[in-house]
Amino acid sequence: MAAIAQTLDVRGLGCPMPVVKTRLAIDKLEKGQVLEVIATDRGALVDIPAWAGATGHNVLEVRDEPDQLVFLVEN
């Protein structure tokens, strides 16, 4: 598994904050570095991969855990 460069906690935040804060955080990483995003907004399950696909970021992993969603997004 890719090394995680940074973790972003957006638990408790609704649309559009998970995507928006992911963007702000990943812009601060180097190319190839991985951002871990932890969210509770179910909409993020669709929105983060959609955003990533449209902006050229790779979603390496999506984990739908009982009380949270975890995304690994590569810059």
Add this chain to the structure above:
Amino acid sequence: MTDDHAEQRMTIVAWSGELDKVWPQLILATTAAAYGMTVTIFFTFWGLFALKRPEVKITGDNWMTKMLAAMNHDRLSHLNMGGAGPVMMKKLASDHKVALPQELLATAQELGVRFWPCSMTMDLLGLKAEDLIDGVGQPVGAATALAEMQKSTINLFI
């Protein structure tokens, strides 16, 4: 990173200061900016109230100004229903974890969303640049807004 949206532009004409309009204005603006689009919000008429510093009162020196001011006595909470509307919307926001307009405004600025106040509305309301929040662009007219809209692939009037 190949950003497919880097060259795309979105312009929102924000003409309403009602909470149920301010929300979609700012949610769509921040999301489009997160997509890498160049986003501009042209704040005009009642929409301009979102950019006014909260402590600035519009006193009104003519009937039009007075009318506009009276229609916005409660900033960002014009969804009335006997005064229950704003309270309900704010409760709904906190229950569903939707960010408040002030937070979305700050996030939009952080993402580089351009805020263009309408110069004509500023004249109408007697507002000066220092009456508006920090980080707002210089006042522009309809022609500048239209020039930007001509370059935009998405134009919204909210």
